[in-house]
Amino acid sequence: MSRAETPRRGSRSGRAGIRDVAAAAGVSITTVSDALNGKGRLPDATRRHVREVADRLGYRPSAAARTLRTGKSGLIGLTVTTYGDEPFTFTEFAYFAEMARAATSAALARGYALVILPATSRHDVWSNVALDGTVVIDPSDQDPVVSELVRQGLPVVSDGRPAGALPVTAWVDNDHEAAVLGILDHLADAGARRIGLLTGTSTDTYTHLSTTAYLRWCERVGQDPVYEAYPAHDPCAGAVAADRLLARPDRPDAVYGLFDPNGTDLLAAARRYGLRVPDDLLLVCCSESAVYATTEPPITTLSLKPRRIGTAVVQLLIDAIEGVESDQPVEQVIPTELIVRTSSERRSPRTTVSPPRSPEEG
Amino acid sequence: MSRAETPRRGSRSGRAGIRDVAAAAGVSITTVSDALNGKGRLPDATRRHVREVADRLGYRPSAAARTLRTGKSGLIGLTVTTYGDEPFTFTEFAYFAEMARAATSAALARGYALVILPATSRHDVWSNVALDGTVVIDPSDQDPVVSELVRQGLPVVSDGRPAGALPVTAWVDNDHEAAVLGILDHLADAGARRIGLLTGTSTDTYTHLSTTAYLRWCERVGQDPVYEAYPAHDPCAGAVAADRLLARPDRPDAVYGLFDPNGTDLLAAARRYGLRVPDDLLLVCCSESAVYATTEPPITTLSLKPRRIGTAVVQLLIDAIEGVESDQPVEQVIPTELIVRTSSERRSPRTTVSPPRSPEEG
DNA sequence: TGACCTTGCAGAAACGTACCTGTCAACGGG
DNA sequence: CCCGTTGACAGGTACGTTTCTGCAAGGTCA
Numbered sequence: 127m128s129r130a131e132t133p134r135r136g137s138r139s140g141r142a143g144i145r146d147v148a149a150a151a152g153v154s155i156t157t158v159s160d161a162l163n164g165k166g167r168l169p170d171a172t173r174r175h176v177r178e179v180a181d182r183l184g185y186r187p188s189a190a191a192r193t194l195r196t197g198k199s200g201l202i203g204l205t206v207t208t209y210g211d212e213p214f215t216f217t218e219f220a221y222f223a224e225m226a227r228a229a230t231s232a233a234l235a236r237g238y239a240l241v242i243l244p245a246t247s248r249h250d251v252w253s254n255v256a257l258d259g260t261v262v263i264d265p266s267d268q269d270p271v272v273s274e275l276v277r278q279g280l281p282v283v284s285d286g287r288p289a290g291a292l293p294v295t296a297w298v299d300n301d302h303e304a305a306v307l308g309i310l311d312h313l314a315d316a317g318a319r320r321i322g323l324l325t326g327t328s329t330d331t332y333t334h335l336s337t338t339a340y341l342r343w344c345e346r347v348g349q350d351p352v353y354e355a356y357p358a359h360d361p362c363a364g365a366v367a368a369d370r371l372l373a374r375p376d377r378p379d380a381v382y383g384l385f386d387p388n389g390t391d392l393l394a395a396a397r398r399y400g401l402r403v404p405d406d407l408l409l410v411c412c413s414e415s416a417v418y419a420t421t422e423p424p425i426t427t428l429s430l431k432p433r434r435i436g437t438a439v440v441q442l443l444i445d446a447i448e449g450v451e452s453d454q455p456v457e458q459v460i461p462t463e464l465i466v467r468t469s470s471e472r473r474s475p476r477t478t479v480s481p482p483r484s485p486e487e488g
Numbered sequence: 489m490s491r492a493e494t495p496r497r498g499s500r501s502g503r504a505g506i507r508d509v510a511a512a513a514g515v516s517i518t519t520v521s522d523a524l525n526g527k528g529r530l531p532d533a534t535r536r537h538v539r540e541v542a543d544r545l546g547y548r549p550s551a552a553a554r555t556l557r558t559g560k561s562g563l564i565g566l567t568v569t570t571y572g573d574e575p576f577t578f579t580e581f582a583y584f585a586e587m588a589r590a591a592t593s594a595a596l597a598r599g600y601a602l603v604i605l606p607a608t609s610r611h612d613v614w615s616n617v618a619l620d621g622t623v624v625i626d627p628s629d630q631d632p633v634v635s636e637l638v639r640q641g642l643p644v645v646s647d648g649r650p651a652g653a654l655p656v657t658a659w660v661d662n663d664h665e666a667a668v669l670g671i672l673d674h675l676a677d678a679g680a681r682r683i684g685l686l687t688g689t690s691t692d693t694y695t696h697l698s699t700t701a702y703l704r705w706c707e708r709v710g711q712d713p714v715y716e717a718y719p720a721h722d723p724c725a726g727a728v729a730a731d732r733l734l735a736r737p738d739r740p741d742a743v744y745g746l747f748d749p750n751g752t753d754l755l756a757a758a759r760r761y762g763l764r765v766p767d768d769l770l771l772v773c774c775s776e777s778a779v780y781a782t783t784e785p786p787i788t789t790l791s792l793k794p795r796r797i798g799t800a801v802v803q804l805l806i807d808a809i810e811g812v813e814s815d816q817p818v819e820q821v822i823p824t825e826l827i828v829r830t831s832s833e834r835r836s837p838r839t840t841v842s843p844p845r846s847p848e849e850g
Numbered sequence: 851t852g853a854c855c856t857t858g859c860a861g862a863a864a865c866g867t868a869c870c871t872g873t874c875a876a877c878g879g880g
Numbered sequence: 881c882c883c884g885t886t887g888a889c890a891g892g893t894a895c896g897t898t899t900c901t902g903c904a905a906g907g908t909c910a
Contacts, residue, residue: 169857194553204604222585361778420752522889525868530887
């Protein structure tokens with residue numbers, strides 16, 4: 127009977143809703159919504175008045191209600207591969223941190239926020255969050271997460287060229303083959319005769335492409351491949367593998383390490399075997415870390431440009447979400463950057479004897 | 489007129505809703521909801537049947553609708569300080585990555601996901617995501633973000649003891665004063681006569697507490713403070729500051745660096761000045777990075793145990809969200825760990841002669 | 851003076867779920 | 881035979897928005 131009378135239970139428990147604002151401003155809900163969202167045909171006076179009342183009441187629109195109504199949540203998934211229970215690994219620290227940082231910035235700049243999600247197919251977490259789209263880092267072939275997302279009609283952009291026929295919306299990657307070939311040529315130019323590789327045992331695209339490129343290069347120049355593979359997610363295995371590589375009878379005189387910590391691991395191993403860098407051993411590793419600028423000697427690194435990748439991935443994803451007909455291609459190759467430092471600099475002639483340490487000679 | 493007749497437009501565009509499942513299973517919406525959520529009093533047969541139909545239709549409950557109804561989103565904010573446009577900095581890389589990793593794992597294990605948010609007061613992003621609570625990393629005094637969140641009635645747990653009277657629900661931190669004092673004593677024990685500090689110019693709690701502790705220690709032992717401060721968010725400034733510190737007329741014979749890259753920076757600076765570590769200069773820095781295990785020489789580091797902090801913070805937050813009367817205190821101090829390596833090991837006899845290493849003497 | 855458009859706003863229908871409040875049958879006990 | 885109880889479900893409302901549709905009031909033009 128007195129249904130039309132109920133006074134909204136006096137603004138209910140806590141937060142003010144749009145109804146409260148409407149009542150306080152003496153207008154309708156529609157008017158409040160339009161005023162706050164800059165829509166509709168309202169005179170500026172009304173708009174200002176509503177905004178002022180909303181501010182006074184401390185009104186914050188309910189994200190859940192808005193999402194339910196509009197179908198857009200403003201959330202982007204950032205899916206990272208997991209090893210065991212842990213998302214991303216030691217070996218990916220700097221890369222991931224840089225990439226995530228750039229992605230976060232780019233998303234924020236366009237009004238989106240990032241949700242970190244594991245690549246495991248734990249439904250309960252995935253289905254508990256309303257995503258507008260997802261960034262997948264280095265998806266494995268036939269990734270169940272990606273398939274599920276695509277099935278739901280969500281745009282998926284991949285960091286790393288998708289293996290197989292994974293139906294992603296777009297992807298961004300480096301040209302890993304070209305990068306490896308470039309490094310090998312660089313090392314050969316610096317005088318390397320036998321170049322070794324420190325690689326991983328996992329089957330992700332990065333490891334696979336890089337290793338394949340190395341093997342092809344070896345075949346082309348007629349060098350026997352010299353490499354050690356180890357489980358890259360194990361923080362200790364790298365040092366052991368580096369040691370093993372330098373302990374081989376066919377010890378390489380130059381090494382490229384695919385993972386971030388390989389530089390220090392190889393440097394330590396070289397010291398154990400009394401090898402001087404770069405005189406006896408040329409060194410390059412793939413890393414985003416700044417420490418290699420100040421090691422003794424500084425180590426040449428390959429940067430995969432995670433900032434640019436993180437930014438590009440997010441831009442592509444948001445373009446897809448918003449239906450923007452981007453003029454960017456949906457497959458972007460970001461160039462890598464070889465930062466040449468002492469560890470791979472043309473060594474002094476093989477035959478000459480050089481003093482073990484001469485700080486003046488810098 | 490045929491209003492009661494409308495057949496739900498034939499399962500609408502795309503996704504199946506709970507209504508579609510109910511229709512397909514020949515039961516009511518309530519029954520579907522109860523069956524899937526394990527509530528109500530339903531015979532197992534019905535429960536199974538509903539679940540099966542839901543699976544067949546590929547039904548995924550709408551996160552937005554559930555959030556709107558229940559008031560819980562399953563999302564936790566991870567708020568990071570921003571410097572300019574970028575969230576977190578170079579100097580915090582390893583710490584943040586470890587911390588975020590542990591936090592992500594812990595949240596996931598309890599069915600929550602993490603949203604990365606900037607500490608800027610950009611309302612539009614904050615209000616667009618429905619959070620159940622927030623982790624704030626090292627909030628500054630009078631942080632507007634924290635105040636706003638608390639005003640909304642959301643639990644806020646802080647990584648880092650909140651400055652001033654910031655009304656957080658709980659916090660987790662190291663005992664930074666104790667850590668610094670421990671390191672200074674450790675260096676003094678190793679023979680240091682004048683210990684320098686490499687610190688930051690920012691006003692965050694970590695920097696402030698650590699610097700204060702250093703100054704107090706100096707006063708206590710009667711040493712003149714020798715320190716250089718630099719803007720820690722600038723990736724290049726550290727090297728310059730390290731150089732400046734070692735170029736001083738009152739050059740210290742031991743240095744503690746508050747930030748992660750200080751180790752390599754100080755090592756490089758020491759080399760430039762022909763100082764041997766640890767013989768001429770003892771070195772310790774605060775870092776989570778593994779590279780310091782394999783530098784030449786290996787550098788003693790202080791670990792703030794970001795894994796434990798990340799886990800603890802999330803546990804406290806979720807306990808608060810779920811109203812669990814946790815037996816954990818709401819103010820937790822996580823012990824730091826000093827990983828002693830060569831760079832701070834008792835140098836060759838200055839006055840007393842003691843064996844460089846005596847593992848028996850424990 | 852209508853016919854017609856514009857302005858300024860209100861009503862009400864979704865969005866998809868969770869849960870409170872029935873309803874109806876079966877059943878057991880007095 | 882009646883009444884209370886319990887099991888198994890259905891109806892309907894509310895969550896807080898956005899937005900489509902509608903409707904007066906006022907102005908313009910033929």
